Amino acid sequence: MKITWILLFLCEYVVCGKIVTNQWHVHLHDPATQESANKVAQETGFSVLRNHLNSPNEFVFHHKTVPHVSSVPSWSQHKVLLAHHLVKNAKQVEGFLRRKRGYKPIKKQGRVPLPTINKKGIPGLGESDNIKVDLKLPTDPLFSKEWYIRNTGQADGVKDLDLNVLSAWAQGITGKGVTTAIMDDGIDYLHPDLSKNYNAESSYDFSSNDPYPFPRYTDDWFNSHGTRCAGEISAERDNGICGVGVAYDSKIAGLRMLDQPYMTDLIEAAAMSYDRDNIDIYSASWGPTDDGRTVDGPRNETMRAIVEGVNKGRKGKGSIYVWASGDGGAADDCNCDGYAASMWTISINSATNDGETASYDESCSSTLASTFSNGKAWFSLDAGVGTVDLYGQCTLHHSGTSAAAPEAAGVFALALEANSNIGWRDMQHLTVLTSKRNHLHDRDRRHNWTINGAGLEFNHLFGYGVLDAGDMVRVAKKWVNVPERFHCIAGQIDKRYRFNVTKALILEIDTDACKSDIGHRVNYLEHVQAFVSVKSSRRGDITMFLTSPMGTTSMILSHRPKDDDSTRGFTKWPFMTTHTWGENPRGKWKLTVMFDTKDPLSQGIFSEWVLVLHGTQSRPYDKLSSSLEKIIPKLGVVKRQHASNRFSQ
Structure with a gap:
């Protein structure tokens, strides 16, 4: 099957020509260089923003006299560009809508001032919230509120229904040497709980075209989204500030690209391919509008970047793309979202702290697994996801599948420290094998847990269950790469x-x-x-x-x-x-x-x-140690099922 056949079908869903931007996708005749691109731009009144996807003859041009967005194509500038003898082809870049997932207006948010540890407890949270200091547990002020890391039943949750992160930490795995890029509205990399783990070399601002992806502050805190996601992954441990990240020794990079009126195919593609040999995981908590009406997905250049990422990223091991499945609720279906439903991404749904689906969760057959996004007692300060916030503050009310995807990225960062040779497909296999049903259930009883023909248990809402960091790390240490x-x-x-x-x-x-x-x-x-x-x-x-x-x-x-x-x-x-x-x-x-x-x-x-x-073509788990079957019993089940269904090779 030709890869172009896969890439081109989505353009039939694009409402072409309605919105155009002041950028052009320019193809130069071979051989082309950066110098020739600069020459063309100077002679036609444009400027060069960047090379496109490391292609020697593709560039992104910008024209400062053209409006940022317009409903009318700029034919005069377009004709001048096409007339240049070095230009093979050029296209004015279209704009389209992309939405953050999980954002709520300020009146529904909960914020906690930047606290510090003292012997009497945590200032501002009340005597009942004091932390009993235990050298085996993080001393961060909000750690006791991070029920998705350690669920003791707080906020009316179910005890032990969490990501089993402490088990991974107990194995000495904390995310060291792994970088996750937050593709979002920026990262407050000056926040004292993030600054130590910020990877500046792998960060970029595609909205402002500079290497400083700092969020644009607004009165409604709208651009706190990326910062909060970053804190879930890499907030520092034991520094007396906010909480702790799932992979607190891992690095986070900021790829600012959402804070603009319209998204473009070239910006998405550039973000998803940026520094792909050094960025291990790309975390995305956004997508097409979650209104139950939209059918949309990545355009051609973005699909090209993702395909190249899984084939060439991480020096050939494959970039890992984590996607929030969507916040459209029961009235939407994440299989109508071409990002979440892509086989090249790992689509993550969310569960509440008592094992149910949140009201905003979408369901679909492409979801691979789940993490957590909210406590059931949504009105309680304790019930949201605790993480860092803008202005050096903390929050306990981050939510939505926006919160679920970074948690998954943190778990995957732990797995990559345990075994850096894990490929993009290996991570999906690890997810399928080590995720747990635990206490996850559909309160409406519409979607039951089912066992497929290979002996694997799945659910239409939760995929293969909630991620288990401890078991994923244990298995990752002994993992053998799956066959071609x-x-x-x-x-x-x-x-x-x-x-x-x-x-x-x-x-x-x-x-x-x-x-x-x-x-x-x-x-x-x-x-x-x-x-x-x-x-x-x-x-x-x-x-x-x-x-x-x-x-x-x-x-x-x-x-x-x-x-x-x-x-x-x-x-x-x-x-x-x-x-x-x-x-x-x-x-x-x-x-x-x-x-x-x-x-x-x-x-x-x-x-x-x-x-x-x-x-x-060959059985994927034959080379795995039989001792792993004690860690993940369903591995033994699927191996036996495979053995009973032999194929002529």
């Missing part, structure tokens, strides 16, 4: 079908998973994509289910009651599931398309389904 990844276009149905409220559409593809083609054969599944084209009288009323040959059913699209689109539908949209991880892909795959509405006039037209399988 292959992909197979397993089959295609290219035919128009009509369906309505009374009659669901059921289609089947019977596949041998490219058994006869050694270059594409898949024997053990990782990700499965269903590229689907379908339109209906109301897009949000469509639901879709994908059933594997081993009987595992994934809801790849849920009801979205706010989505009233009747014209665009889905065109080659890549609905993705991780629920069939480790399964045998051969046999009949079933796609069910139906309406979730009582409107008798609802009707739809289905036109295409392409089934794409991703996975390995």
Whole structure:
């Protein structure tokens, strides 16, 4: 399968030409150099912002007389640029919306002044909140409030329902030598709880085009988002300030790119490829608008940057992209978000401190695992995620899946210290194997825990469970890299079908998973994509289910009651599931398309389904020590399942 085929389908979802910026994506004729780019810019009235994705002939140009954003393309400047003999092609860059996840207005926020430790407790928090100093535990003032690190039942939580971080720390693993980049609205790197762990060399401001990604202060604290996320990962330990990060000895870098009226494909791509040999993890707590109506994802240059990142980042081991699954609640589906639903990212949902989903959590079959974002007692000062804040302060009310993704990044930083040879796919396998069901449950009882054909337990809301830092570190120390990844276009149905409220559409593809083609054969599944084209009288009323040959059913699209689109539908949209991880892909795959509405006039037209399988040819865990089965019992289960389903190699 050509990679360009994967990259280009998303452009059909872009409302092209509505908003343009004052930047151009410029291709120069070969051979090209920085000097030739500077020459072109000087002779045409532009300036060069940067090279694009390390390509020798691609650059980002800027024109200072053109408005930052406009609904009218700048044809005169565009023509001058195209007329230059060194320019092969140029395109004025479009703008589009991207939203932070988990931000709430100031009246709902909770802040704690910068405290210091003393023998009488923590000033400003009351006698009942005093910390009993224990040399084995951090002495940071807010540590007792960080229930996602150590849940003792505070804020009405469930005791021991946490990330099991203390177990990782007890093994001497604290994130040393690992850098996580926060792609957000900046980082207050002068904050006394962050300054020691700030990696300036790997930081950049793409909003101001300088190396200082400091947040722009506003009265409503809107740009506190990135700083709070950074504190969850790398807040310093035992310094008497705020709390402690999950990987408190790891470094954080700031990639400021959200604080502007419109995002661009080139800025996203530049951030996701920045210093990719030195940045290990990219953490993103943003995405398309979480309104239950939007179907959107990364454009071509961003997809190109992500693909290059997983193939070339970290000196070939692969950049690790962590994504917040979304805050659209039950009315949205994160499979309609092309970032969270990408097989190249690790999509993280959230749970409350008593094991339920938060009201804002989206669900989808592409979610790999969960961390925490809120206590159930949302009105309590203790119930949010404790971390650092702007103006040298602290907060106990960071929340949303924005808070969940950095926690996951912190756990992954611990795993990378334990074993720096872990690749991007290894991290996903570790996540699947070591995440726990624990006390996670769906309070509405709509989504039960299910065991797939490989013996792995999953949930539509929580993925494979809550991350377990202790077990992930233990397994990482003895981890052997998984086999090479292959992909197979397993089959295609290219035919128009009509369906309505009374009659669901059921289609089947019977596949041998490219058994006869050694270059594409898949024997053990990782990700499965269903590229689907379908339109209906109301897009949000469509639901879709994908059933594997081993009987595992994934809801790849849920009801979205706010989505009233009747014209665009889905065109080659890549609905993705991780629920069939480790399964045998051969046999009949079933796609069910139906309406979730009582409107008798609802009707739809289905036109295409392409089934794409991703996975390995050899059993992925054969080389792992049998002693690991005591740490992760489901490893033994899946190995036995694999052994009983042998394939002709």
